[in-house]
Amino acid sequence: QDSESLDGCIQSTLSALYPPFEATAAPVFCNALHNEKVEQRNVGFFFFFKKKGITKEVLQAGLRDDQGRRAKYCGLLFRHEGWPLCIHEKIVVQLASIDWRILKPGDFYLQVVPYLKKSPRIVLKCLAKDKHNVEEVVIPEVSYTSIFTLEWLSTFNGERMGIALENCLLTTDDKIFRVPWDKVVNPEFINKPKISEALVNGVCTSPVPQENLKSDLE
Numbered sequence: 572q573d574s575e576s577l578d579g580c581i582q583s584t585l586s587a588l589y590p591p592f593e594a595t596a597a598p599v600f601c602n603a604l605h606n607e608k609v610e611q612r613n614v615g616f617f618f619f620f621k622k623k624g625i626t627k628e629v630l631q632a633g634l635r636d637d638q639g640r641r642a643k644y645c646g647l648l649f650r651h652e653g654w655p656l657c658i659h660e661k662i663v664v665q666l667a668s669i670d671w672r673i674l675k676p677g678d679f680y681l682q683v684v685p686y687l688k689k690s691p692r693i694v695l696k697c698l699a700k701d702k703h704n705v706e707e708v709v710i711p712e713v714s715y716t717s718i719f720t721l722e723w724l725s726t727f728n729g730e731r732m733g734i735a736l737e738n739c740l741l742t743t744d745d746k747i748f749r750v751p752w753d754k755v756v757n758p759e760f761i762n763k764p765k766i767s768e769a770l771v772n773g774v775c776t777s778p779v780p781q782e783n784l785k786s787d788l789e
Contacts, residue, residue, distance in 0.1 A: 590653045594660040597744040602666035650759035655719040661741040671705045674698040680740040
């Protein structure tokens with residue numbers, strides 16, 4: 572493909588994965604273009620979710636199919652169509668690393684990364700025990716449809732040593748938000764105003780201070 576066609580394919584894929592793209596375009600491209608070797612990775616980085624059939628719909632289905640939540644979510648209209656990969660303009664599943672110095676004990680974030688010579692993987696990144704490095708854990712593909720549940724994080728915490736992970740880092744083009752995981756996995760619904768108000772408050776009122784934003788996203 573020529574560069575123009577490739578750019579078009581990349582934009583089309585990203586816009587499908589991170590809607591509404593008019594809101595997410597800036598942070599998504601900031602994420603994507605951070606990777607200097609992107610073209611050397613055969614663009615698999617961008618088409619990972621679609622090639623594997625792992626889209627926001629699959630992740631949503633995994634959450635809705637949980638018997639304890641099925642009745643709660645049945646027939647409800649999601650306020651943010653991009654959930655769980657993004658919450659309006661806030662990116663949940665990152666395409667680039669976040670500066671480790673922003674991480675605090677109990678923080679983590681999700682990122683798509685190249686994995687050996689295979690398709691990229693979703694990894695969880697958090698502060699290492701020495702507090703000066705990043706611990707990186709590859710999430711098995713069989714777990715992808717259950718990532719966005721409280722049970723998944725509880726199980727993950729039970730299988731590792733150290734401080735329990737509680738807060739997920741979300742990014743925009745110029746801010747990083749520290750959001751409790753229970754706020755991320757409980758989406759807003761248009762016909763559930765009280766739940767919506769709680770989630771908006773949970774996501775929007777805890778931004779990382781401006782002086783801490785010297786991250787890889789710049």
